[in-house]
Each structure stands twice: as structure tokens, then as C-alpha cells.
Amino acid sequence: MDEETRLEHQAADCRIRLLSIVFALVGLGVVMVYSASAMRATGFGCDLYFIEKQVMWLGIGVTGLLFFSLIDYRWLKKLWPFALVLTMGLLVAVRVPGIGTKVNGAYRWLRMGGQTMQPSELAKVLLVIAFAGILSRHEKMKFWKHTLPMLVLTGLFVGMIAIEPDLGTSALVLTVLVSVLIAAGAKIWHLIVVGIFALPPAVFVSYSKLAHVQTRVQAWLQGNTDGTGYQITMSKLALGSGGLWGVGLGKGPAKLYYLPEAHTDFILAIIGQELGLVGTLVVVGLFLALAFEGFRLAARTRDRFGALLTTGIMTIFTVQSLFNIAVVTASVPPKGIALPFISFGGSGLCVALAGVGIMVSVSRFGWQESQEEDYISVDCEVTHEHPSCAF
DSSP states (O other): OOHHHHHHHHHHHHHHHHHHHHHHHHHHHHHHHHHHHHHHHGGGTOTTHHHHHHHHHHHHHHHHHHHHHHSOGGGGGGGHHHHHHHHHHHHHHTTSBTTEEEETTEEEEEEETTEEEOHHHHHHHHHHHHHHHHHTTOSSOOIIIIIHHHHHHHHHHHHHHHTTTOHHHHHHHHHHHHHHHHHHTOOHHHHHHHHHHHHHHHHHHHHHHOHHHHHHHHHHHHTOSSTHHHHHHHHHHHHHHTTTTOSOTTOOSTTTTTSTTTTTTTHHHHHHHHHHHHHHHHHHHHHHHHHHHHHHHHHHOSSHHHHHHHHHHHHHHHHHHHHHHHHHTTSSOOOOOOOTTTSSOHHHHHHHHHHHHHHHHHHHHTTSOOOSOOOBOTTSOBOOOOOOOOO
16 A cells, blocks of 8 residues: 555544534434523424524535535635634624624624624634634744734634623633734744733733622632532533432423533533533543544544644634533633534534535645745745644
């Protein structure tokens, strides 16, 4: 077996493992969304109200997955300016009266044709595409020419999401974009120095100016059982009451209006109660397996753009799942972060499946020698090497 054939077989095996893990998570999500939402759905006249919507969004998401998996991902590299402009437009649109929708004091949604979408979900992948497209054009990273301008751009978009306000998603986007910078070759000590100067003022302003942030942090620190602390308390009770094997699928009492957001942000607590510690560990194991396969794909990809793209998308899934698990287990203050592929929600599910499609495309074409024009080195010299990201 020659080298090219071996690489092609490895890529095919990677696709099978990635898709198997993702559809295992999605399948579990469909079952648990129905279990967690059936009682609440009766208020809409049918216990299938939420699951019908989830299945509809799943169909759209799978269509997006198939589309992106069948085309060569490398055409996305040329769209990085469009990705930046579209992200900016979406994040501005949420503040426009008549377009943006205010819910619970936050401008995070756009209403279109009777449906709502959360632009920040799409912005996560668009920004990864944009950053991968920009950074793949340079062989090395210099602080003043590349790292600092990209950090300023990162701060701009993170700030726009934070003022919605949505501090959880802004923290996620910051983590994802910094991971892409590191994968592109930015020096970690440069990032640490900038972080020392930039993060403390941002945290101080967020805590001092946003009352809901103070309330949530204090409830988390003090262990309050009322107000915001009630949600944390009920989440821990649901997880703990499941024991090793759980009380049984569909039999968990926490979803009967005791635990707010049971079918969205806190669906893992319902899994813990109904499927027990074993079910919870299966979910964690699936996300760990997904991270392993995704980052290994990034490391093996010959094309620099594909490696950066996969790194960013995989970081979204990994960090978002960690955030959600940390919130549900009361390890961090509560924040509206959904569990990828499992929580109820259209924007998140569709964008996540499209991201998987892009990763599948990378596995199909990223092992091939790049046929694109040579990227520009930092010294404006032409090079004929196309290194992958270093991990």
C-alpha cells in the first residue's frame, strides 16, 4: 500500500468515527429532548411540540452537513472577508428595532418568517472561517504584524457579543479564536501578556455594570436556594438523585416544572437523573472521543487552512460542552450555554452539524497535497511548503 492510499484509508476511517460519534450524540439528544419537554409541550396543545421542532431543525442540519461534506472546503478560504462582514452585520442587526428580538433583557435573537435565530451561534463558525483564512496566508506569526491585530479583531467581536449581553458566548468565542491563533503559531507568552492587560478591566466592567452577572456569581458563591440559586440547586438534586443507573427514561421528576430550562441548557441534569451516572459518563465519553478524533484530524491535515479550520470548529464543540457540564454541575456560575448536539435549539444544532460537515470535507480533501496558490510568508517571500498546524 503506497503512502497516498494509506492516507486516504485513514481519512475514510476518521470520517466514519466522527459521524458515528456525532449521530450518537444527536440520537441521544432527540430522545432526551422529548423526555425533558413533553410535559411543558402540553401547554402548546401537544406533547410533541418541541420534539417536532427539533426534528425539523435536525433535518435542516443534516442537509447542511451533507452539503459541506461533499464540497471541497478550500473554497471557504476565499470567503473570509465575507465571513467577517456577515458576522458584523448579524451582531449589529440584533440591536435594530423590528429585526432584533429582546428576550429576558437581552438582544440575542433575530426573528425571520415566524422563526428566531441566534446570530452568535453562526458567528462562532464564521469567525473561525475568517481567522483560518487570514492566518493560513502566513507561514509564521509576528506579534506586531499578525498577533496583535488579530487580538484587536477578536476583542471587537467578543465585545459585540458581550454587550447583548451574552458573556458566556463571548467567553467561548474568545477561547476559540485564541486557540486558532495558538495553532497558527502565535507565541503563548504574547497572548498571556496581552491577557494580563486586557482581561482584568473587561471582567471588572462586566461585573460592576451588569446586575445579572453579580446576582449569578453571588448566588453561586453563597449557595443560595432561591432566585438564581434555585436553578443550580435543582440541577444538583437532579444529578444526585439519579444514582448509578438513573430512575428510568422518562421518569425523572425534575422536568415537571422543577428545573428551569430542562430541555435546553440543563438537559444534562435530566440525563443524569433518568440515565444515572452511567448515562452522564457516556455523554462525557462521547465528547472526549469527538475531541480526540477532531484534533487528530487537524494534526494530520496537510493543508494549513484545513488544519486551522478544524482546530477552531473542534474547539467550539469541546469548550462549549465543558462550559455546559461545568454549569450543570455548579462548578461555575450559571450561564446560558447549550450542550452541543443534545440541547433543544435550532440555531445551535444546524450550525453545529454544518461545522461537522466542514470537518468531514477536511477529512476528504485535507490529506491531499495542496494545489492552491502559495501562501504569503511574513517576510513577503514565496514558499512552496504547506505545513500543517503543530499541536
